[in-house]
Amino acid sequence: MIDTLAFVVFPYVAVALVLIVTPYRYFSDRFSYSSFSSELLQRKGLFWGSVAWHYGVILILLAHLAALLAPGAWAALISEPTRLYVLEVTGLALALATVAGMVVLIGRRLFLPRVASVTTRWDWVVLFVLLAQVALGFWVALFYRWGSDWYLHTAVPWIVSLATLNPQTQFVASLPILVQIHMLGGFVLLALFPFTRLVHMITFPVTYLWRPYQVVIWNRRRRVVP
Amino acid sequence: MDIRSHVSMVFHLDKCIGCHTCTVACKNIWTDRKGTEYMYWNNVETKPGTGYPTRWEDQEQYRGGWVLDEKGGKLKLRLQGKWGTLANIFYNPYLPSIDDYFEPWTYDYQNLFTAPEGDDQPTARAVSQITGRYMDTIEAGPNWDDDLGGSPVYADNDPNLDGATEEERRQIAEIDRTVFFYLPRICNHCLNPGCVAACPAGAIYKRAEDGIVLISQDKCRAWRMCISGCPYKKTYFNWSTGKSEKCILCYPRLESGQPPACFHSCVGRIRYIGLVLYDADMIQEAAMAPSDQLVDAQRAAIQDPFDPMVIAAARRNGIPDSKIQAAQNSPVYKFVKRWGLALPLHPDFRTLPMLFYVPPLGPVTSKMENGAYETVDAGAEGLAPMLAALDKSRVSLRYMASLFSAGNEDIVREVYYKLMAVRIYMRGKTVQDVTQAEVDEALALAGLSGSEAEAIFRLTSLPTYEERFVVPPMERETAIQAQFPDIDPLTRKASTGFGFREDPARRW
Ligand code: SF4
Numbered sequence: 192m193i194d195t196l197a198f199v200v201f202p203y204v205a206v207a208l209v210l211i212v213t214p215y216r217y218f219s220d221r222f223s224y225s226s227f228s229s230e231l232l233q234r235k236g237l238f239w240g241s242v243a244w245h246y247g248v249i250l251i252l253l254a255h256l257a258a259l260l261a262p263g264a265w266a267a268l269i270s271e272p273t274r275l276y277v278l279e280v281t282g283l284a285l286a287l288a289t290v291a292g293m294v295v296l297i298g299r300r301l302f303l304p305r306v307a308s309v310t311t312r313w314d315w316v317v318l319f320v321l322l323a324q325v326a327l328g329f330w331v332a333l334f335y336r337w338g339s340d341w342y343l344h345t346a347v348p349w350i351v352s353l354a355t356l357n358p359q360t361q362f363v364a365s366l367p368i369l370v371q372i373h374m375l376g377g378f379v380l381l382a383l384f385p386f387t388r389l390v391h392m393i394t395f396p397v398t399y400l401w402r403p404y405q406v407v408i409w410n411r412r413r414r415v416v417p
Numbered sequence: 418m419d420i421r422s423h424v425s426m427v428f429h430l431d432k433c434i435g436c437h438t439c440t441v442a443c444k445n446i447w448t449d450r451k452g453t454e455y456m457y458w459n460n461v462e463t464k465p466g467t468g469y470p471t472r473w474e475d476q477e478q479y480r481g482g483w484v485l486d487e488k489g490g491k492l493k494l495r496l497q498g499k500w501g502t503l504a505n506i507f508y509n510p511y512l513p514s515i516d517d518y519f520e521p522w523t524y525d526y527q528n529l530f531t532a533p534e535g536d537d538q539p540t541a542r543a544v545s546q547i548t549g550r551y552m553d554t555i556e557a558g559p560n561w562d563d564d565l566g567g568s569p570v571y572a573d574n575d576p577n578l579d580g581a582t583e584e585e586r587r588q589i590a591e592i593d594r595t596v597f598f599y600l601p602r603i604c605n606h607c608l609n610p611g612c613v614a615a616c617p618a619g620a621i622y623k624r625a626e627d628g629i630v631l632i633s634q635d636k637c638r639a640w641r642m643c644i645s646g647c648p649y650k651k652t653y654f655n656w657s658t659g660k661s662e663k664c665i666l667c668y669p670r671l672e673s674g675q676p677p678a679c680f681h682s683c684v685g686r687i688r689y690i691g692l693v694l695y696d697a698d699m700i701q702e703a704a705m706a707p708s709d710q711l712v713d714a715q716r717a718a719i720q721d722p723f724d725p726m727v728i729a730a731a732r733r734n735g736i737p738d739s740k741i742q743a744a745q746n747s748p749v750y751k752f753v754k755r756w757g758l759a760l761p762l763h764p765d766f767r768t769l770p771m772l773f774y775v776p777p778l779g780p781v782t783s784k785m786e787n788g789a790y791e792t793v794d795a796g797a798e799g800l801a802p803m804l805a806a807l808d809k810s811r812v813s814l815r816y817m818a819s820l821f822s823a824g825n826e827d828i829v830r831e832v833y834y835k836l837m838a839v840r841i842y843m844r845g846k847t848v849q850d851v852t853q854a855e856v857d858e859a860l861a862l863a864g865l866s867g868s869e870a871e872a873i874f875r876l877t878s879l880p881t882y883e884e885r886f887v888v889p890p891m892e893r894e895t896a897i898q899a900q901f902p903d904i905d906p907l908t909r910k911a912s913t914g915f916g917f918r919e920d921p922a923r924r925w
């Protein structure tokens with residue numbers, strides 16, 4: 192029962208929230224659709240916090256995603272021990288960077304009054320869930336070897352079963368509790384995503400790369416001029 | 418030829434008295450909200466001085482504007498390339514911090530009423546408007562260096578004096594410490610804006626019909642690159658809403674036929690606004706000209722509104738006759754192009770600013786000797802003492818050239834010849850202590866005719882409100898018709914306007 196709630200109902204609720212609330216917020220309150228930079232008020236610590244955090248977490252997320260989307264290629268990649276070790280050590284180092292980065296970011300908001308004054312309650316929720324999630328991930332990677340392998344036989348089939356609307360909890364039901372919490376933590380973040388500053392992820396401005404430098408808007412005719 | 422229209426501006430610095438009325442007008446209308454306390458869309462600086470934010474002209478530090486890449490023959494943002502923007506998006510290494518402006522504060526006035534009885538007067542301590550904490554020392558404020566704040570530090574740290582000689586520096590500080598003039602600044606609504614180009618979200622745009630540069634508050638995602646991209650530091654980050662904001666050239670006022678607030682309120686009447694026609698095909702060339710030709714290249718891009726070819730091209734581009742007429746009456750066209758008196762501020766930043774300045778005449782080189790004030794050429798005959806004001810100005814031509822012509826002293830000198838010739842001409846007419854030969858000599862030197870000198874004098878000293886502010890008709894109705902051809906414009910009456918339909922507050 193509790194397994195069904197945690198590993199079936201909750202993930203579906205989280206995804207439903209993302210699918211419904213994310214566009215709703217975009218169309219009803221686009222003004223709020225961004226992160227909320229505090230760099231103007233306080234540059235101190237931001238470089239070590241923000242850069243370490245973002246680069247670390249992006250790479251780690253991409254690795255999770257790659258293994259999920261291409262389990263075959265991933266299995267082939269880690270089939271050779273050296274590659275497995277390199278991957279795991281890199282992962283650990285990145286995880287450490289994210290933990291350290293998040294600690295710095297939280298420290299800024301705790302101890303620097305200017306940043307504290309622009310921090311909302313939701314910011315605290317997001318920060319602590321993120322810290323817990325990356326710290327847990329680091330812990331799991333360190334003490335439950337080799338994550339990049341067993342991930343393919345636990346989380347991946349579970350998520351695939353959810354995605355194919357044929358939910359199977361047996362892949363994850365008997366895992367150690369810390370691993371389970373880490374997996375559910377991902378869905379907690381998904382559920383938080385549409386309500387918090389996390390939405391800034393999908394506003395990452397890649398279009399800048401092919402947009403002309405200058406933006407000119409016509410009233411009398413529609414045209415964009417380079 | 419791609420003719421477009423641009424609302425453009427001239428500030429006549431000889432008339433600025435440094436009273437900050439413009440600043441107050443702007444502040445009261447647009448930036449009296451939380452998060453905007455430190456924003457001065459209009460500010461008045463004392464020059465030579467460090468300005469606001471401190472040393473904004475130092476692009477080694479702030480990385481604003483464009484640079485010409487000699488190898489590739491390309492124009493690049495000094496800040497970084499497009500990939501660099503995405504790579505640095507989590508932390509902009511060149512962003513000014515609030516300390517480069519000042520931490521806004523108010524006072525704990527309540528204490529004046531509620532303090533317990535005691536032997537001392539109660540005081541109202543300063544309270545930070547950001548953190549709400551007491552501030553014991555206030556180290557900077559909105560016009561902290563006004564009139565140089567009684568200190569040589571500000572003038573000494575002016576980035577335009579980096580190449581100055583010892584003598585030039587000494588002259589600035591010679592009589593009673595120092596000489597200075599005022600430089601009021603608003604957004605230049607540039608033709609090649611650095612802020613627009615630096616914004617990865619594409620939230621900043623230039624309105625094609627009038628050239629006003631605006632930031633869409635709904636599209637701004639707080640990547641804060643525009644603040645660095647603008648070399649004039651005229652985009653500001655609202656720390657309370659997490660959005661960038663800037664001078665909007667009071668477009669709601671322009672659209673209802675009024676001049677912008679800072680123009681309207683200007684006590685010295687130094688400000689002129691009017692339409693110019695320019696050739697958009699020449700923007701790139703003008704922005705890439707060699708340093709010493711930047712001013713001329715920008716002047717060349719501005720077109721003669723009386724030229725039949727230009728008028729025909731303007732009509733082809735859908736510019737209504739009412740606007741062409743406004744361009745013909747524009748005081749800006751006269752100052753910038755016909756008389757060549759007004760120059761862009763720091764053309765070396767290559768953003769092609771559309772606000773132009775008539776440079777001020779400084780006091781001439783002088784000495785304090787035996788407690789008396791002596792100009793250097795006091796004894797000389799004829800035009801010499803008056804013209805001495807140029808090469809012997811206590812604020813050197815080189816300094817002015819650094820501000821207004823990317824270092825080309827000839828351009829600044831030409832402007833000063835004209836300004837001096839107008840004075841000599843009028844002196845000949847009214848005081849009559851200059852001979853006609855000297856007047857003619859001065860006019861010839863300046864390349865002006867008597868009637869031109871007269872016209873410059875009139876538009877400088879005696880212009881009416883209508884002559885200073887030729888606000889072009891905005892033709893919103895034709896715009897609506899073009900966007901919604903099926904709709905009768907009258908049905909849209911009162912349905913468009915300005916302002917937020919919702920408060921600019923974060924609700925999520
Ligand atoms: S002066 Fe105005 S238009 Fe020019 S770059 Fe700065 S903010 Fe943009």
Ligand code: SF4
Binds near residue numbers: 443603665666677679
């Ligand atoms: S034009 Fe309007 S918005 Fe811009 S500085 Fe002047 S008063 Fe402020």
